[in-house]
Amino acid sequence: MRRLTALLLILMLVMGLAPGMAEDETIIEIRDIAELKDVVNHPGAHFRLMNDLDLQDEDWTPIPFSGELDGGGYGIYNLEVTRVGGDVRTTIDGNMKKYDSVFAGLFSVAENANIHDLKVIGAHVEIDAETHCFAAIVAGYADNVDFTNVTVDGRARLNNYAVMTGVGGLAGFGWTAVNECQVRAELIFEDRNFDSRCEQFLGGILACGFCRILDCTVEIDGYDSCHGYVHNGGLVGMYWHCGKKNFLRDAKRTVTRNTVTGRIYFFEDNPDRRAYCSGDIGEPFKKKMKLNLFKNDTKGFERKELKENKEEAKKRRKAGIRYEVVLLPETCDNPEYELLVNLPSEGEWGYTEHVCTKCGYSWRDHYTAP
Ligand SMILES: [Zn+2]
Incomplete structure (x- = not known):
């Protein structure tokens, strides 16, 4: 009898009749701001944006997201973010040191998500954070997220007083797949922590983490003032497994056919200067990560470093004088x-x-x- 039930169940599953199947097909439609905020009440669900959505005058609190978001080709526009979300996740630096971190963006954290055919237009993220923080326009933290045909246009600025920190055009920290996305972003990072050397990341697609990136276009205007270790890339700041070695086994680590234009202007106020900055990936760990990095067009990218004279820097540090320069796109007083x-x-x-x-x-x- 039990066997018969099992057989019947298998048959029903094959035919798509099993209980729960119909529910999986339900698409939750998003037409206004209230419905966008309501995604937090349906983790793992399938959402579809039904029209362009104006967030003008909405002081947005970043929300967590999981599931599928079909943007339907529509745009979420005039997003304004000035605070981090309430979610805390562990981020891991290149020395496997762990940090409880907070996140900002349209989404604070996106986990097990598929986000596609979406535009995020005219976004402005500006965060002052006391603790370890990643800010990005779409997701501050991305764990197993697939981005396909997502267009991002906006500005993100992070002023941070902590150690583990970064800013990204699409996402901040995580592991993702990114296909056919277009990012046009002004990214500004200001390190306000003079007392310890921060681990700082900036990337047009992703600040720190690993991903497959195919057929994307990035137009970046980056400004990075750092009193620690910079990792700046037109695509990814640092390509790193983030402690997710199990996930890494199955992930396809290919970064190809992407185009990056623009510039990253930075300084690294650090006696142990490394100055990782490149049009594709700042610090790639190419061999260690078995990364296939090829055929990316970075001819239109400019790496611009503001270097302090070595001897003068030595004298300055000895005298206990801080390097107070802040690099910004606006240069007028x-x-x-x-x-x-x-x-x-x-x-x-x-x-x-x-x-x-x-x-x-x-x-x-x-x-x-x-
Ligand atoms: Zn001016």
Whole structure:
């Protein structure tokens, strides 16, 4: 009898009739901000964005996400994040040292997730963090996340007083697969911790972690002021297993056919200077990670280092004087901005451009849907 029941169950499973099957097919539709926030109440579910979603005037608290998010080609726009989410996860540096860390982005942490056909447009993330922190535009922490055809356009800035820290265009810390994504990001990191050498990461796709990255386009404008160890990459800051060796066994570690343009301007105020910065991956651990890194176009990327004279730095440190320089895209003491409103058109987003009439630096906000 038991055998018959088992057979019947197998038959039902094959035919897609087993209980629970119908429920798996349910798609939760997202039409407004309340429904976007409600994803936290349905972990693992399948969501679909049904229209463009304006977050203007919403002081967003980063939320955790798991499951599938089908953006339907629509955009979540004018995201403004000034605080971290409530989730704490362990991050691990290159010496296997562990840190309880906090995260910021549209999502604080994304775990076992599939995010695709989504646009995150005109995002602005700006975080002051006392503790170990990763900030990114989409997910501060990504554990087993598949990103496909995700477009990111925005700015992220992290000012950190702690040791383990980073900022990413798409994601902060984690292990992911990234396919056919487009990132256009201004990333700024300011290390406000002068007393210990931080482990700092900045990447157009991912700040620190490992991933498969195929057919992506990154346009980066990075600024990194660091009193520790920098790891800066147009794609990934440091390519590292993050202690996830089991996951690593099955993961495909290929990074290819990506295009990176733009620049990363940085200094590494550190007597043990390493200055890892590259158009693809800052510190790749290529052999150790069995990484297939090939055919990435970084010709349009500029690695720009502000180097202190070695002898002067020695003297300065001896005298106990801090290196107070902060690298920023806006270089004027008293900038003057001119506002240019670009109206949306068929397939193109509108936005307001703030252009400094003195140095030419510009940034955009108040996006309007096509
Ligand atoms: Zn200016």
